[in-house]
Amino acid sequence: MEFNIENIMNKIDNPKPETWSDILKRPTQTIDDIEVTVKEIFREVQKKGDEAVAKYTSIFDGISQDNYEVSLEEINEAIALIPNELKEAIQLAKENIYKFHKAQKTDRVEVETIEGVSCWQEKRPIQKIGLYIPGGTAPLFSTVLMLAVPAEIAGCKEIVLCSPPDKKGKINPAILYAANLCGVTKILKVGGIQAIAGMTFGTQSIPKVYKIFGPGNQFVTVAKQLATQFGVAIDMPAGPSELLIVADDTAVPAFVASDLLSQAEHGTDSQVILVSTSRKLIGEVEHEVQSQLEVLPRKAIAEKAIENSKLIYVENDQIALDLINEYGPEHFIICSEYDDFYCNGIVNAGSVFIGNYTPESAGDYASGTNHTLPTNGYAKNYSGVNLDSFMKSMTFQKISEKGIQNIGKAIELMADAEGLQAHKNAVTLRLKSLE
């Protein structure tokens, strides 16, 4: 049976720059309905603590439990359940993630800006952080590695993990195994809005944290946004996952197609884009997508995402680069003769994958880079999760008598010009004492 892919994939030939923003438009998310529910649950958790958490766990997860914390027994049970080869895979991934994030550690930056004025910058860990790991059919234990490993390197004191229980009141064993392996200090069987609210306000069972990380469905996304109104920081705003590939005739069409599909299987709203200077390659990738799609277990999801995908032909690499920077993809794969051109020129992307043997899956799991990345165009203004996401930069200064004499006059003049006399006076008093 010949499946006519050309009807479902959108090919766009040589689009004019003024049409790019339309072509590259992401789906808008409607969150207004959800917001009311989320606010309501926040109010209740703030007021009633565990009682409210229990109520919503019963409503959303369909089970009632009186103890949220995962016990050592449950963790040992989980460890026993994981096949050895998966354990080894997780350990290898952990090691690579550790190496890459450990290398991001920065030294104290110290400068004597002028004689006697010593300024330095140091990073200190955020003391209490929360990780949210969704449950459901795809247990994202890889995300546990991506968040807990750098948190431990940073030196966060409390690393709390919340994940929803299944109908039997359990968390997927691979999640427990990874959490235990990576220094999570407390694992709680709480999911959804009630988990985010719990970590925002603190309840009898759930510790209050200063920053919440991790993916989730629309409810969790809106809950994280709301958490920021109560003083909690979050990793970044969320949106559907995205992949943009730039490829020319040096690319292997089957590989390109497999990468597009690995993005497409994430969800029906996944964003999948191929940009190419070769019409021939576009045609070949189309056919490959078709044949590979047929045998995928998550075909229904991937097919839907592929329907919204775009195959864009452009005349040259400069146009391609401009278009890609306008889009700002979360994941950006370069399979091009001119990979240096793209590496040097890309300013808006979350993570960049270079060459035919660098699939996005490598970064999703095991190469060492982080997979928590800015979507929805946020690559223009947000970093992906990295070691610094778990730390704060603080500055220090120590000024000697000589130092205040060197900059005192300038401070007095500037404070005076800004109309802040007490600011000036703090310096004047000190200068006078040295006369």
Add this chain to the structure above:
Amino acid sequence: MEFNIENIMNKIDNPKPETWSDILKRPTQTIDDIEVTVKEIFREVQKKGDEAVAKYTSIFDGISQDNYEVSLEEINEAIALIPNELKEAIQLAKENIYKFHKAQKTDRVEVETIEGVSCWQEKRPIQKIGLYIPGGTAPLFSTVLMLAVPAEIAGCKEIVLCSPPDKKGKINPAILYAANLCGVTKILKVGGIQAIAGMTFGTQSIPKVYKIFGPGNQFVTVAKQLATQFGVAIDMPAGPSELLIVADDTAVPAFVASDLLSQAEHGTDSQVILVSTSRKLIGEVEHEVQSQLEVLPRKAIAEKAIENSKLIYVENDQIALDLINEYGPEHFIICSEYDDFYCNGIVNAGSVFIGNYTPESAGDYASGTNHTLPTNGYAKNYSGVNLDSFMKSMTFQKISEKGIQNIGKAIELMADAEGLQAHKNAVTLRLKSLE
């Protein structure tokens, strides 16, 4: 006339830890009323662009203007108006800020996590940023330096500055002078909510930006929060300015008092706290505050803030440190015999000032550190503005044939365990091609 300061300053002797959170409570801000106004103006600016900006400029700033951009002529006029010694002061401050922020530049971090798997992290500038500088009686030209200098070092392409016009349609000359000195690419005479909305959506005159920095009144604060819902990043959430000083008998009471007052003059809601292991010092500082307060031009404001200030006696330095970390002050001055103890132990503070000759004003203006810092307890989870605030961290990876053979099996196993077959397939295809 003896002014009885003891009636207005709150002395707290040896408070129990369970009372700290009450003692250290910040004023809650009610933003609900403001939110409606802000949303309304955002909607209108999004829809009508400059027309709406003109309308609200006329309402809030009381003037109508048809051109928002500051001309080269106006800049030259401003330059001529600034006294030479103020120019030199600004230049000295700029140089120190430049040195300290330039030193924060990080190299590319590159790691071969396993043979054939090369991962690296690079920082790229946010392409378009917006700076908001309030107008009014205290023209914060120092904030222009604090934001534009690192933006230029980072390499931001467009640096847009918005500041409200006065009744004559002018921006304070010191602001124009500083903006011109520090590489701002466009200066616009637009203020308040309409400026933030303009930079969020872009209008005929105001460029759309990716991240907005800078202080402002409650309206601007709420507008910046709202901007984040439209894809724009902001420097940090805002709150009233704060200073906490820890001091013992090695401190000079007059200096301590002058620092407390320099914080107090910012606004009636300024947070001013002294923590000490010496009751004697607390008494001396009280008297000094009284006499210095009398002669301040902004006495009315400072007095009000001093009424809400707290002088807290604690038994030892460990208790002091714990209390300070629980508060998480924006500015933290250490005048103590044990300054190393505090420097090493402080984990929640924006900027730290060490010793008797290091007033907060130094960091506000000219030492080189940034004065845009987390308030309201946000020092627990946010960095102060630094070079990285103007950049995004991006990751790159390049995997060789050998590399994918080294990590391929682990990716396959993990993808399989997460139920993501297409992720696995992207690796399987490549491994097969190498058999």
